[in-house]
Amino acid sequence: MNAQLLDGKATAAEIRRELAERVAKSAAAVGRPPGLGTVLVGDDPGSRAYVAGKHRDCAEVGIASIRRDLPADASQQQVEETIDELNADPACTGYIVQLPLPRHLDANAVLERMDPAKDADGLHPVNLGRLVLGVEAPLPCTPHGIVELLRRYEVPLAGARVCVIGRGITVGRPIGLLLTRRSENATVTLCHTATRGLAWHVREADIVVAAAGSPGLVTPDMLRPGAAVLDVGITRTGQGLVGDVHPDAAQVAGWLAPMPGGVGPMTRAMLLANVVEAAERNANTP
Numbered sequence: 001m002n003a004q005l006l007d008g009k010a011t012a013a014e015i016r017r018e019l020a021e022r023v024a025k026s027a028a029a030v031g032r033p034p035g036l037g038t039v040l041v042g043d044d045p046g047s048r049a050y051v052a053g054k055h056r057d058c059a060e061v062g063i064a065s066i067r068r069d070l071p072a073d074a075s076q077q078q079v080e081e082t083i084d085e086l087n088a089d090p091a092c093t094g095y096i097v098q099l100p101l102p103r104h105l106d107a108n109a110v111l112e113r114m115d116p117a118k119d120a121d122g123l124h125p126v127n128l129g130r131l132v133l134g135v136e137a138p139l140p141c142t143p144h145g146i147v148e149l150l151r152r153y154e155v156p157l158a159g160a161r162v163c164v165i166g167r168g169i170t171v172g173r174p175i176g177l178l179l180t181r182r183s184e185n186a187t188v189t190l191c192h193t194a195t196r197g198l199a200w201h202v203r204e205a206d207i208v209v210a211a212a213g214s215p216g217l218v219t220p221d222m223l224r225p226g227a228a229v230l231d232v233g234i235t236r237t238g239q240g241l242v243g244d245v246h247p248d249a250a251q252v253a254g255w256l257a258p259m260p261g262g263v264g265p266m267t268r269a270m271l272l273a274n275v276v277e278a279a280e281r282n283a284n285t286p
C-alpha cells in the first residue's frame, strides 16, 4: 500500500484563501481589520519560528499583527501585565501565548488571566470547559486542524477507533473532546508514556494521531493496514526535524499526514480561523 497524502500545506493554503475573503468583509463592516496578538517569552528557536509563521499568515490574509516579545527572564508580573494590555486593546481581536513558557513561569495562571473572548488558541479553561459542555467556543488549533484535514479528505470518522499518543494540552488532551462530539462520533483511546502495550492500541486503531515528541515511535509493524496516520510530533535534531512516525509507515497506512507538511500548517490556518470567527462574532454583538 502507498498512503494517500493528507496534504496540510495545500489545504491550509485553500483555507487561507477562504479566510481572506471573510477578513475583507469583516474589515469593511467594522472599519478595521481583525487583529491577532502573540506573546512570546524567550528565544527558543522553534517558538520564534512558529510566531514568525503566524504573523506571515496574518499578512497574507489581511489580519493585523500585534507582537509582544519578552526576554527569557521576564517575570510572571511582566507577562501578566502584557496579558492585561492585550485584553484591553480594542485592535486585538484575539491573541495567543506561545507555549511552552520558560519553566519559572506559571503557564496556567497566564492562560487563566486571558480574556476568554480573546483566546485565539481555545486553551483558556473557560473555553476548554465550553468544549466539554458542547457549547460554542474557539477550538484548540491543532485538534481542530486534524478534524478539518480528515473532513476535507473524507476520512471516515463516525465509529472510527482513534489512538492518540501524547497527553499534552495543545493536542492530546483536547483532541478526544473534539473527536467524541456527536458531530464526529469517533471512539478515542488516549495513550501516554505510562501506557502498557502501546503497539496493541495502535494496531487496533483506524486513525492514529502521534503527538508524543518521540522520534520514529510509530513503526510500520504497529499499524493496521489502511489506517489514517497523522504525525504531529516534531523533534529538532542535528539532522533536521524528525516526526513521531517512521517514514516507512507510508507503505502500510491508507492515509498519511506527514511532518512536515501535514498537521503543522493546519494548526496555523485554524488559528487564523479562530480570529476571523471572533471578529465576526464581535461585529454581530452590539
Ligand SMILES: Nc1nc2c(c(=O)[nH]1)N[C@@H](CN(C=O)c1ccc(C(=O)N[C@@H](CCC(=O)O)C(=O)O)cc1)CN2
Binding pocket: 049, 050, 096, 097, 098, 099, 100, 121, 141, 142, 170, 234, 241, 258, 259, 260, 261, 262, 263, 264, 265, 267, 268
Ligand atoms: N499557544 C500555542 N503554543 C503551541 C501550539 C499551539 O497551538 N498554541 N502548538 C505548538 C507549536 N505550533 C504553534 O504554535 C506549531 C507547530 C508546528 C507548526 C508547523 O507548521 N510545523 C511544520 C514543520 C515545522 C517547521 O518547519 O519548522 C510542519 O509540520 O509542516 C506550526 C505551528 C506548540 N506550541
